[in-house]
Amino acid sequence: MGTVTRDNLHLRTKGDWEYCEETLPKVSRTFALNVGQLEGDTYRAVLLGYLFFRIADTFEDNMYQSEFEKIRALDDYSKIFRGNRSLDDRLKLYESLKFRWHEESPDKDLVENGDRVIYCYFALPDRYRKIMDPCIVRTSEGMAKFQKRKLESSSRIFQLRDIGDLQDYCYYVAGVVGMMLTRIFCEQLNITGLKSELEKHQVRFGTALQLTNIVKDYQKDLRRGWCYIPASVTGKCNISPEKLNSLSDSQKKGILKMLVPEILDVYDSTLKYIKAIPEKERAIRMFCVIPFVLAYNTLLHITEMKGNKISREQVTTILTKCSLYARSNRLLEEDYLRVASKLGQSFS
Numbered sequence: 001m002g003t004v005t006r007d008n009l010h011l012r013t014k015g016d017w018e019y020c021e022e023t024l025p026k027v028s029r030t031f032a033l034n035v036g037q038l039e040g041d042t043y044r045a046v047l048l049g050y051l052f053f054r055i056a057d058t059f060e061d062n063m064y065q066s067e068f069e070k071i072r073a074l075d076d077y078s079k080i081f082r083g084n085r086s087l088d089d090r091l092k093l094y095e096s097l098k099f100r101w102h103e104e105s106p107d108k109d110l111v112e113n114g115d116r117v118i119y120c121y122f123a124l125p126d127r128y129r130k131i132m133d134p135c136i137v138r139t140s141e142g143m144a145k146f147q148k149r150k151l152e153s154s155s156r157i158f159q160l161r162d163i164g165d166l167q168d169y170c171y172y173v174a175g176v177v178g179m180m181l182t183r184i185f186c187e188q189l190n191i192t193g194l195k196s197e198l199e200k201h202q203v204r205f206g207t208a209l210q211l212t213n214i215v216k217d218y219q220k221d222l223r224r225g226w227c228y229i230p231a232s233v234t235g236k237c238n239i240s241p242e243k244l245n246s247l248s249d250s251q252k253k254g255i256l257k258m259l260v261p262e263i264l265d266v267y268d269s270t271l272k273y274i275k276a277i278p279e280k281e282r283a284i285r286m287f288c289v290i291p292f293v294l295a296y297n298t299l300l301h302i303t304e305m306k307g308n309k310i311s312r313e314q315v316t317t318i319l320t321k322c323s324l325y326a327r328s329n330r331l332l333e334e335d336y337l338r339v340a341s342k343l344g345q346s347f348s
Contacts, residue, residue: 016116026106064101067151070213078140134181144170159227170207178206204269285326
């Protein structure tokens with residue numbers, strides 16, 4: 001491999017940055033919409049951070065590895081980000097992670113090319129690695145913790161216990177991302193003074209989209225042996241995990257009635273997080289506003305029994321509105337409260 005110097009790092013990273021930018025929309029169209037709103041080092045750090053977390057996600061939820069293999073992969077992955085390692089050390093540790101299973105997909109392609117993301121990581125100012133390293137470690141360890149629980153349960157479908165368990169899971173896979181984003185945003189001098197206010201809401205800001213996706217994608221999760229809708233919820237509705245694939249509208253409403261208040265609580269904190277960012281900071285606000293508005297509109301679509309996916313036309317309309325909401329807390333809050341009121345009325 002040879003020692004990587006700053007000179008040869010500079011020579012090779014142009015193509016690696018292009019790879020990272022081209023890969024993001026392949027692994028997540030939603031995040032490509034909002035990451036592209038950012039600028040400068042904030043953009044580059046968030047882009048790489050998302051790709052690193054996506055690699056961890058791929059180890060967690062691929063269909064090709066056993067729980068034991070996933071635990072080992074997540075542990076090996078987390079070692080790369082422990083101890084302020086050099087670029088050469090990280091590249092050596094990453095090499096074996098490329099070949100753990102065979103698959104043709106954008107996510108597997110990202111795993112195979114994770115070393116290219118690492119090269120770009122070292123083209124960033126050092127301070128970003130101090131922010132991002134511990135977050136990637138914490139998420140990888142948290143994912144491994146839940147994989148161990150599934151392994152020990154010997155269940156065909158592993159189900160979370162209760163709302164607290166759901167919050168714990170969401171903290172590791174998404175709340176930590178909210179923490180990382182806050183620290184990256186606060187590297188900008190005009191955001192630094194807002195750190196304490198943003199930190200009050202950062203975990204819930206991070207988990208807003210995750211909770212929405214759990215409601216949206218529960219059938220897909222069941223197919224890989226996971227049920228993130230807690231047993232305390234399905235139990236009160238007298239529904240076993242195996243029956244979640246064939247619910248009546250009445251049963252779906254029963255589950256949503258129990259989950260929506262928890263999700264709205266998280267949305268409320270997300271609104272506070274966004275409102276704390278000055279309206280003149282359009283790039284960061286657009287980054288935050290787009291997934292938030294998509295999330296609460298998707299949840300409304302689901303509660304109205306219209307399916308789990310909003311149309312492309314609706315997405316286009318929402319993105320146009322987001323441009324206005326990024327400039328106005330009042331407009332954003334009015335739209336959110338309108339939808340939140342409808343969500344509450346769905347179960348009255």
